[in-house]
Amino acid sequence: MHALIVVAHPHPASLTHAVAAQVAQGVASAGLPGPQHTTEIADLAAEGFDPRFTAADLALHLKQAPAPADVAAEQLRLDKADALVLVYPVYWWSFPALLKGWIDRVLTQGYAYEEGEDGQLTKKLGHLQVHLLGIGGAGGGTYERHGYAGAMATQIDHGIFGYCGARVASSRLLLQSHDKEFAASHLTAAQALGRSLFAPSP
Numbered sequence: 001m002h003a004l005i006v007v008a009h010p011h012p013a014s015l016t017h018a019v020a021a022q023v024a025q026g027v028a029s030a031g032l033p034g035p036q037h038t039t040e041i042a043d044l045a046a047e048g049f050d051p052r053f054t055a056a057d058l059a060l061h062l063k064q065a066p067a068p069a070d071v072a073a074e075q076l077r078l079d080k081a082d083a084l085v086l087v088y089p090v091y092w093w094s095f096p097a098l099l100k101g102w103i104d105r106v107l108t109q110g111y112a113y114e115e116g117e118d119g120q121l122t123k124k125l126g127h128l129q130v131h132l133l134g135i136g137g138a139g140g141g142t143y144e145r146h147g148y149a150g151a152m153a154t155q156i157d158h159g160i161f162g163y164c165g166a167r168v169a170s171s172r173l174l175l176q177s178h179d180k181e182f183a184a185s186h187l188t189a190a191q192a193l194g195r196s197l198f199a200p201s202p
Contacts, residue, residue, distance in 0.1 A: 001198045003027055003039045004081035008088045008099035010045045015183055016135050017043075019174065019190040020087040023133070026194020037198050042077065044098050049074075051101020061109050074106045083129045083197055084166070087190075090136040090173070093148045094155070103160060112164040123165025130161050131193060132171040135186070140175050149173060 005023055009016035024039040044051075050070065059065035067075065078084065088099050095103070107125075109115060114122040134152070136143070143149040157168045170193065174186040 001037045001082045002080055003037075003083040003085055003194075003197055004042060004078060005039055005085040005087060006042045006044065006099070006102065008044045008086075008096050008102070010098075012043075012046065014089070015186065016087055016089050019133060019135060019186055020085075022187045022190035023085055023087065023194040023197075026191035027197055028194075029191075030195040030197070030199065039194075040077070040081075042074075044102055049098065049102060051098050051105065053101065053104050057105050057108070063110065067108065067111075068105075071105050071108070074102070075108075075111055078106065078128075081128065083131065083169075085131045085133065085193075085197075087133045088135065090134045090152075093152060107160070107164055121163075123163070125161070125164040125166040128166040129169040130166045131169055131197070132156065133190065133193070134173045136173050136175040138176065140173075143173065143175065 003024075005020050007017055007020040011017070020041055024041055027037050027039045030037065054068075056065065056068045057071070060067050060071070066072070086099065088095055091097075094100070107113075112125050114124060116122065152173075153171060157171050161168050172189070172193075174189065176182055
């Protein structure tokens with residue numbers, strides 16, 4: 001079993017990167033029986049992934065050209081994964097542009113879904129379990145008062161992954177709180193997620 005952890009933050013010393021590392025450590029320390037459980041961290045900023053949706057991406061969408069080389073490489077990386085974990089800072093109540101661009105360019109028609117000429121939708125990522133970890137700079141009260149958490153779940157959990165047929169196994173916002181140890185609790189939660197990622201169902 002293999003987990004692809006996609007992290008989108010420009011600073012390697014950020015809490016976002018620390019959370020991603022703890023997810024990977026949790027998988028490694030789970031000690032689960034059976035085949036080896038592995039992880040790969042895709043650091044989009046360090047790898048220089050280009051999030052811009054260009055004419056080449058549009059040609060792919062219109063089935064007029066093959067996938068650009070960088071998109072094909074990301075799709076191959078995703079093909080190897082049994083679980084996808086997205087770890088990202090919340091920017092304006094959504095993904096940062098880097099991660100949104102990765103989704104725009106990688107979860108393409110023909111790969112993640114297929115719209116037939118009759119208008120019928122084929123969802124193609126039913127084999128994939130998805131885990132979402134958003135790192136938020138505001139507290140839970142702000143999200144609750146304005147309905148931000150629900151709006152994010154609608155657009156991301158349902159609107160993106162539901163459309164492609166991928167199962168969102170967990171979706172969590174790690175938010176600031178009055179507890180000065182909130183960052184440490186986020187790291188603990190991330191490691192717990194990693195340990196449970198491939199655990200057998202009770």
